[in-house]
Structures are given as C-alpha cells and as structure tokens.
Amino acid sequence: MMNQLSSRLVVVSNRLPVVLEGKPGQWSIRPGSGGLVTALSPILRNRGGLWIGWVGTSDTIDIPGIKTVLGPASEASGYRLLPVFLSEEEVRLFYQGFSNEIIWPLFHDLQTRCRFEPDYWRAYGEVNRKFARVVLRHAREEDFLWIHDYHLIPLASMLEDSPKQLRCAFFLHIPFPPADIFLKLPWRKELVGALLRYRFLAFQTERDLRHFLQSLKALFPDSRAHREGDLFRIDADGRTLRAGSFPISIDYRDFDTLAQSRDVRRRTREIREKHGHRKLLLGVDRLDYTKGILERLQAFRRFLELHPEQRGKVTLVQLVVPSRQDVEAYRSLKEEIEKLVSRINGAYTEMGWVPVVYLYQALDRPGLVALYQAAEVALVTSLKDGMNLVAKEFCACHPGRDGVLVLSEFAGAAVQMGREALLVNPYDLEGMAEAIHRAVEMSEDERRRRMGRLRARIRQQDVFWWVDSFLRASSDQVLENFPEADL
Numbered sequence: 240m241m242n243q244l245s246s247r248l249v250v251v252s253n254r255l256p257v258v259l260e261g262k263p264g265q266w267s268i269r270p271g272s273g274g275l276v277t278a279l280s281p282i283l284r285n286r287g288g289l290w291i292g293w294v295g296t297s298d299t300i301d302i303p304g305i306k307t308v309l310g311p312a313s314e315a316s317g318y319r320l321l322p323v324f325l326s327e328e329e330v331r332l333f334y335q336g337f338s339n340e341i342i343w344p345l346f347h348d349l350q351t352r353c354r355f356e357p358d359y360w361r362a363y364g365e366v367n368r369k370f371a372r373v374v375l376r377h378a379r380e381e382d383f384l385w386i387h388d389y390h391l392i393p394l395a396s397m398l399e400d401s402p403k404q405l406r407c408a409f410f411l412h413i414p415f416p417p418a419d420i421f422l423k424l425p426w427r428k429e430l431v432g433a434l435l436r437y438r439f440l441a442f443q444t445e446r447d448l449r450h451f452l453q454s455l456k457a458l459f460p461d462s463r464a465h466r467e468g469d470l471f472r473i474d475a476d477g478r479t480l481r482a483g484s485f486p487i488s489i490d491y492r493d494f495d496t497l498a499q500s501r502d503v504r505r506r507t508r509e510i511r512e513k514h515g516h517r518k519l520l521l522g523v524d525r526l527d528y529t530k531g532i533l534e535r536l537q538a539f540r541r542f543l544e545l546h547p548e549q550r551g552k553v554t555l556v557q558l559v560v561p562s563r564q565d566v567e568a569y570r571s572l573k574e575e576i577e578k579l580v581s582r583i584n585g586a587y588t589e590m591g592w593v594p595v596v597y598l599y600q601a602l603d604r605p606g607l608v609a610l611y612q613a614a615e616v617a618l619v620t621s622l623k624d625g626m627n628l629v630a631k632e633f634c635a636c637h638p639g640r641d642g643v644l645v646l647s648e649f650a651g652a653a654v655q656m657g658r659e660a661l662l663v664n665p666y667d668l669e670g671m672a673e674a675i676h677r678a679v680e681m682s683e684d685e686r687r688r689r690m691g692r693l694r695a696r697i698r699q700q701d702v703f704w705w706v707d708s709f710l711r712a713s714s715d716q717v718l719e720n721f722p723e724a725d726l
C-alpha cells in the first residue's frame with residue numbers, strides 16, 4: 240500500500256483561495272487570508288497539490304488575463320491554482336440561485352426563504368459538470384480529492400462516468416438540516432444520492448451527521464448506518480462509505496501572537512480610548528440573515544430598556560462585512576439593519592454616548608484582532624451556523640483571559656464551547672437581554688476561569704488539528720485498496 244498520508248492532495252472549492260483585484264486587462268491577485276488556506280497551504284506544498292475553484296468573476300472576456308496572474312500566484316504559494324470560469328448566467332443561476340437561494344436557506348432551517356426554481360437546479364448540475372471537466376483534466380488516479388461545501392455536492396457523481404477512477408472525500412461547512420426540513424427540497428433524493436458517491440463524508444458536528452442519516456433513511460429505506468469508533472459506516476444504494484464529524488477551527492497561534500504584538504496592543508488601547516473606556520460589546524459577521532444580527536440588535540435594545548442603569552456604560556460595536564450583494568435578500572437585510580441601528584440610536588443616544596456603533600466594512604487582520612481584544616463581550620447569535628469562527632477568533636484574541644462569549648446554542652461552535660460560553664436561544668430576546676446583562680456584570684474571576692478554558696481548548700483543537708484529524712480518518716477509506724504499483 241502507498242503511504243496514505245502522502246498522496247497528492249487536490250482541493251476543490253467554489254472559490255479559489257485568492258482575492259482578485261483590478262479590472263479586465265489589469266488583474267492582480269493576492270492570496271486569501273482564511274483559516275482554510277492557512278491550514279491547507281503547508282500540506283499542499285509538501286505533498287504537491289492543486290486547488291481548483293472559481294476566481295470570483297464572470298469576466299469571460301478576460302480569461303487570458305486571469306490565467307496570466309494565476310501562474311505567478313501558483314508559484315508564490317507553492318502549489319497550482321487552477322481556475323474554473325463561470326459565465327454571468329451561471330453565476331446567477333448556480334451561485335446566487337441554487338447555492339444561495341435554495342441550499343443556503345434550507346440548510347439553515349429557513350425553508351420559507353427558498354426559491355425552488357427548476358432552472359437553478361439545472362444550472363447547479365451544469366456547473367458541477369464544468370468543475371468535473373477541470374478536475375478530470377488535471378487530477379490523477381492516485382490523488383486524494385477533497386471537495387468542499389454545498390456548491391459542489393454533485394461533483395463526485397459527475398466524476399464517476401470517467402474511466403479515470405478518482406477518490407473523493409467531502410466536507411460540508413454549513414449545517415445539515417433535520418429531515419422534516421431537508422425533505423421539502425424537490426431534488427432531495429438526487430442530492431442525498433450524490434453524497435453517497437463520496438468515499439468519505441464529513442460534517443461540522445455530530446448533530447449534522449445525524450440529520451443526514453435521518454434523511455438518508457427516509458429516502459433510501461434499505462440503507463444501513465452503524466457506528467465504528469468515532470465514525471459511521473454507511474451501506475446505501477450499493478455503496479459503502481464512512482462519515483464523521485470534524486469541527487473546523489482557526490489558526491489560534493496566529494491570532495494569539497498578533498493580539499500580543501506591540502502594534503495591535505496600541506490599536507486596542509486607541510479603540511478603548513475612543514469609546515471612553517466603556518464596556519464594548521462586539522458583533523462581527525458577514526452580512527447574512529443566518530447570523531441573527533437583527534435579533535442581536537433587538538436584544539441589545541431590550542437590555543437597555545430593562546437595565547436603564549447600564550445606559551451610557553456599554554456600547555455595542557457591530558461590524559458587518561459586505562457579502563452576496565447581488566442577492567435581493569441580502570440587500571434588504573442591510574437596509575433593515577441600518578433602520579434598526581438608527582432607531583436604537585435615536586431612542587437612547589445621550590450627549591457623549593451612542594449605544595450602537597455600526598461599521599459596514601471588511602477590516603484587515605490587525606484591525607480585526609485589535610477590535611476583538613478591545614471588546615469585553617462578543618455576541619455570536621446565529622440563528623443557525625455550521626461552526627462560526629468569530630466565536631473562536633474572539634477567544635484567541637484575549638491573551639489576558641478577560642472576555643466573555645455569548646454564543647447561540649444553534650452555532651456548531653456551541654458543541655465545543657457551550658460549557659464556558661453563555662449559551663442563548665437567538666429567538667428569545669429577553670433571554671438574550673439577560674445573557675448580555677450577565678456578561679457585562681460577570682466577575683473578573685469567573686471571566687478568567689471561563690476564558691482560560693475556552694482558549695486552552697481552541698489552542699489544542701486548532702485548524703491544523705482539524706486538517707490532520709480529517710485526513711487521518713478519511714485517508715484509509717478514500718485510498719483503500721489503492722496499489723502502490725499504480726503510482
């Protein structure tokens with residue numbers, strides 16, 4: 240047998256881990272900064288590897304331009320970046336449509352937001368076929384293919400017809416919904432059937448995995464699933480595969496080190512001074528209705544109503560990073576947030592104090608870390624979330640162990656962090672208002688005890704731990720029976 244942890248890695252995700260800047264004819268590319276890139280880059284470099292994904296523009300006219308900048312970017316990163324090109328129509332139907340108006344709301348239990356358009360489904364299949372063609376052109380039989388997320392669920396099934404035998408594992412970054420929600424999807428059997436084409440399936444939490452097994456049983460009544468150690472063995476539709484849960488994490492050391500740097504400590508002090516050394520509550524989110532931003536603002540308003548003595552003493556800083564601006568639901572959410580912020584500020588502002596500071600922008604890493612560190616309380620109130628990395632980043636940025644995390648029980652992060660965070664139901668405004676009160680009043684001793692434990696856990700279970708446990712658990716299954724001679 241080959242060395243199972245050393246085969247070449249081919250990562251496929253909707254987006255390449257780069258940021259494309261400029262305009263047609265003048266593209267430039269800089270590496271992305273997410274935890275996934277940080278964690279996978281050393282492995283891709285050491286094993287040799289490819290990363291296949293969409294560059295994030297539908298500018299088909301300028302394909303040569305993009306190719307020209309991806310070459311040097313590949314050299315700089317030490318592995319190859321291979322682009323998939325999508326037309327405007329494909330972006331509209333596959334990305335904005337099926338991915339963001341069907342799977343995204345449905346998998347976050349918000350089925351009333353779904354638009355079950357048959358054209359979206361067709362485009363979803365066509366674009367996955369397009370990804371499959373790029374994969375087939377570049378991947379080799381001995382490679383380990385790691386497919387990421389909900390945009391690419393059918394990819395393994397589309398690789399099957401080829402004489403090239405490719406072996407794929409899949410990781411779902413978002414939750415898997417309970418069966419009574421999932422089964423509303425008109426293409427439910429096709430989607431579950433497509434997931435069975437992977438050799439290994441990974442979810443963020445055991446809850447998501449169990450939800451998947453419920454739907455599997457409903458749609459494939461003859462299927463069998465039973466526990467084998469930490470994993471499940473699934474026999475369904477003539478296939479055998481394994482599935483497990485692997486909570487994603489962050490590059491803890493990177494955040495922790497940055498938080499202790501002289502520059503970030505100075506910026507942290509500046510933020511605190513600017514806010515008159517009041518207690519800062521912080522929300523950091525991509526603009527998204529699943530993140531519970533409106534519910535959080537309402538809870539903060541209720542907190543100010545219920546606890547008038549706190550007025551003037553605490554400020555909520557809400558940072559929102561622009562996202563999916565081409566989808567109508569996101570544009571109207573932005574307006575609703577802005578209206579609610581001005582209503583709260585209209586009702587409670589006093590001379591020298593504004594209750595909510597709203598920032599609609601992406602911050603660079605040091606700016607974000609300084610803000611995390613300056614805040615005493617983080618409010619992570621997602622209605623549902625695969626994991627939520629903000630919860631983990633906030634803790635990593637508190638080397639002084641002086642922060643309190645208020646965390647939605649519906650975020651995947653609650654599984655690892657639920658004992659020390661203050662758990663809330665984001666639909667319960669009064670409960671959230673009380674949790675905010677408890678957080679701002681918590682004694683220093685208790686804050687340190689809780690934060691110390693949270694930090695220790697994330698330090699141990701960081702993103703490198705996540706990649707390592709995923710690859711260890713999946714490699715046997717994905718590369719099973721692969722003869723060394725074929726290498």
Ligand code: ADQ
Pocket residue numbers: 412413487523524525558559560600601602603607624625626627628629632
């Ligand atoms: P997301 O829904 O994007 O990810 P999340 O895990 O919260 O959610 O990550 C957001 C990232 O954006 C964080 O790293 C955060 O630092 C960054 N960010 C947010 N606002 C920012 C701002 N204004 N400026 C700069 N950076 C900002 C999906 C799933 C999650 C899952 C991840 C990873 O929805 O549940 O945790 O994938 O699997």
